[in-house]
């Protein structure tokens with residue numbers, strides 16, 4: 269069945285009449301699974317107006333307790349409709365059921381619950397000051413919602429990443445105009461049904477679909493009545509959005525690309541390190557901004573590690589996401605596959621040894637139209653090879669031996685990105701020391717993608733601007749104002 273997805277504005281799905289429709293194809297087999305109505309400027313205008321009206325209306329006046337309770341109800345309804353969300357996200361991304369059921373969809377519900385509680389428990393500061401008359405004055409800070417937030421989302425973990433922004437935005441009392449990626453519109457639409465069902469006031473959550481430049485995305489980011497923009501995606505897109513946000517001095521929060529280093533010392537728990545690096549390179553078919561595309565392995569275990577990682581990569585089971593035997597899915601689109609395969613070719617041109625993969629797997633006839641690529645491991649590239657320096661966002665990594673802590677810290681830092689790193693060693697003193705020296709927003713030690721949602725999350729260097737998570741999200745989603753009372 270081909271679904272029809274339209275904008276969700278002021279609590280209602282819009283009519284497709286007169287809309288320009290575009291196709292959403294399954295990454296698994298290339299079939300058209302949905303037709304999406306692209307929101308023109310006028311529809312974005314209506315979404316922003318609805319969001320502003322809600323700010324001035326029921327939502328803006330709602331006590332924090334009630335707002336928080338409503339967000340818990342949203343999370344509960346997501347959990348009640350868990351299977352629908354799993355099905356929608358699998359259809360959009362083609363990723364295996366276990367990734368949806370264990371990671372992506374539960375995180376969607378958690379993103380609402382955590383921030384519904386955080387906002388109720390964060391104090392604001394207060395300063396008592398002296399005054400010349402001796403009576404003094406009292407300053408206290410208050411937090412106010414920033415207003416209408418433009419939420420621009422990527423396709424790689426659509427529901428997790430969208431709700432990671434919506435949870436704090438709504439908990440803080442803002443309203444939102446969301447643009448899902450053109451590749452993954454389904455769960456954002458489903459969330460509209462959830463919002464309406466649990467009684468989130470009209471206009472609080474609005475969704476408009478479409479593309480980026482000269483389309484819906486740009487209509488949001490250039491809209492003068494959008495007060496701030498949160499975005500996850502490519503660094504170049506972040507640059508374009510930042511330019512748009514400069515007009516009107518609007519605030520931005522960006523989570524951008526990465527070219528993350530994984531570091532494995534000879535004293536690491538070997539099997540745990542192989543498992544950890546395997547997951548960090550190949551989970552979600554490598555389409556994770558936190559993923560590891562550069563792996564540095566201490567020389568004494570280099571060959572052993574390479575062979576163990578190769579064996580795991582060659583054991584992935586390709587297949588339809590709903591088939592519980594599948595462990596590995598396709599890339600998101602043919603366009604993205606062309607990009608990744610371009611890097612596979614470039615690696616060879618740059619002199620790599622292909623340890624495994626490097627091409628397209630031989631799929632059964634009914635899946636040949638999908639966006640499949642092999643998990644790929646290289647060795648032997650120079651440190652300045654483009655494949656070692658640029659974000660590929662595919663299921664691939666380059667392994668390189670190292671001999672000392674100083675050398676590997678320098679290698680890890682030798683990149684324009686600084687999102688995350690994963691260090692595998694039993695010497696925790698060394699690991700702590702390295703965590704202080706590696707220029708990234710998030711360091712995992714003997715783990716990867718282990719998320720406590722209260723912690724600061726974001727990138728250094730060209731990997732982002734700002735931190736979200738726990739109280740840090742409040743820095744972006746609220747404006748702190750000071751009140752000074754003369755006593």
Ligand SMILES: NC(=O)C1=CN([C@@H]2O[C@H](COP(=O)(O)OP(=O)(O)OC[C@H]3O[C@@H](n4cnc5c(N)ncnc54)[C@H](O)[C@@H]3O)[C@@H](O)[C@H]2O)C=CC1
Nearest residue numbers: 421422449479480481485486501502505508524525557661
């Ligand atoms: N989490 C991450 O770090 C992600 C990184 N990427 C990287 O980006 C590459 C391209 O993927 P895309 O989905 O095309 O990423 P992208 O950054 O172009 O798009 C992400 C979102 O931004 C919107 N957008 C694009 N240009 C815009 C503009 N000028 N104004 C407003 N909105 C705009 C898109 O429609 C989409 O919703 C990937 O190959 C990967 O390398 C992609 C997705 C997530």
Ligand SMILES: O=C(O)/C=C/C=C(\O)C(=O)O
Nearest residue numbers: 424425432556557558719
């Ligand atoms: O766990 C989070 O909050 C964010 C995860 C980010 C990604 O998976 C990504 O952008 O690829």
